[in-house]
Amino acid sequence: MSARLDAAGVGWDVAGARILASVAFAAAPGETVGLLGPNGSGKSSLLRLLGGLARPSAGQVSLDSVALSALPRRALARRIAVVTQQTATDVEMTALEVVLLGRIPYRPRLAGVAATDLSMARRALASAGLDGFADRRWSTLSGGERQRVDLARAFVQEPDLLLLDEPTNHLDIRHQLDLLRTLAASPTTVVVTLHDLNLAADWCDRLVLLCGGRVVAAGTPAAVLTAERILEVYDVPVDIDAGPDGRPRIRYRR
């Protein structure tokens, strides 16, 4: 149901450029870890390495102490689901067909969609608030609807580790909160990149703050989100109060 994730000294070079350097952090089973950082700080790149979509140039990512590179892709697909930032628009599949993709790792290679897969996919669509969207073509969905279909695809993959790249960026506030509540309550280990610092502070167990491909801070929201650090990393002056639950509340100065 949930896995422990370890990144140890992870580095990634592309075409001679160092994108990530000595990134180290861990996510305990069931934790929801928020990945923060300015544009270009390496969040998406790190998420791809954590999901085994690319190989690190240095260091190692492991799942329950087994290196990702030692696991076959198909075995990995049953344990890790990834939702990358989606750019495809001209896909001819229906919403239901897209969600069903998430069941592929569980199917014998030559088998078709099973009835259980179908009912699971329909339930996932319903819990994403997309009842009645099953037969809608992907190309006709709005950005937020696509994002929720993609999340449903990741959920039916029944992962031990769920990696989400800016899953809230097209969602209205209600669906953002629905998603974060679901993630926080789910037994699955989650690593999610977010831009909204307050949402991250409210819903994540721990945060990892990246800047220039390095980890600047990691720990509880209160430990990571200090006014000095936000000024240093984002160049934005803020005031921070501790909320009643001990989580930081960030106000941006005008």
Next chain:
Amino acid sequence: MNRPVLPVAAGLLLVSVAAAVTVGSADLSIGDVLRAVGTHLGLPVRPLPPLADSIVWDLRLPRVLLAALVGAGLAVCGAVLQALTRNPLADPYLLGVSAGASTGAVAVLVLGIGGGISLATGAFLGSALAFGAVLLLAGRRAAEPTRIVLAGVAVSQLFSALTSLIVISDAASRDTRSVTFWLLGSLTAASWPAVALCAVVAGAGLVLCWAAATALDAFAFGTDVARSLGFSAARTRLVLFALTALVAATLAAASGAIGFVGLTVPHAVRFLTGAGHRVLLPASALAGAIFLIWADTAARTVFAPQELPVGVLTALLGVPVFAVVMRRRSGTP
């Protein structure tokens, strides 16, 4: 969903084969066709007169069957390449195959290269050479669709230029007309050996592509999603690129480069079957076969006794079909 499409299309294909054989200058009925086939299969039926029997068995049947196989193979190759490259304009000749086939064919026919090998063999070798050049040019990251597609465009241009050069160098030759005919795609060279070869290669190609149907579905959103669903994206792409190149090269060797079937048929079939490749691939094969049977029947009868290269006809028919498909393609522009 839409499962009935397959049995209906399979029935239509059988009817098309039998009916298309009856069409032509000599009047034959479907009963005659069945009698001739029965005779050759050793069934206890009354044989046709020798001339009619020869028209069915030696001329029309192999030609109709070759049309079916070429149509089926081209449509499947097109569907697979459209999925792998996520490019709706992909067709079986994307990776240099048809340009290479042309060069190989004219090299044999006009220059006499190869020491007496057949035109088909020359075409096949030309295709193989062109696909090899595409892989070489695309380099280590040949599995990236944009790279291999660009390499395909470049190599196709190069081989087309070579073909023109060879043809022009020998413009006075009596071969020019047959070269032109062949370049445009034609099934006049149909024979039982060609049918057998194409049946084996296109059949195996279809089965192997169908075995990869789920992987093709997973490529709808590109490399990262395919990987996260458990597929080795680079290996899957390279294997299927090579497989479609082999099938397209075999078909081009038998019939020249027949255009628009591989491009148009998969798009049209998607309307009926949806995007899932487990149904799309066999349905495209059946639709491609039926389409090319009738296109070729028209090509050999409309201006009889003159023949049109069937490639001219598929283009004439394919463009309006393509226009309709493009207009009805759902969603935002």
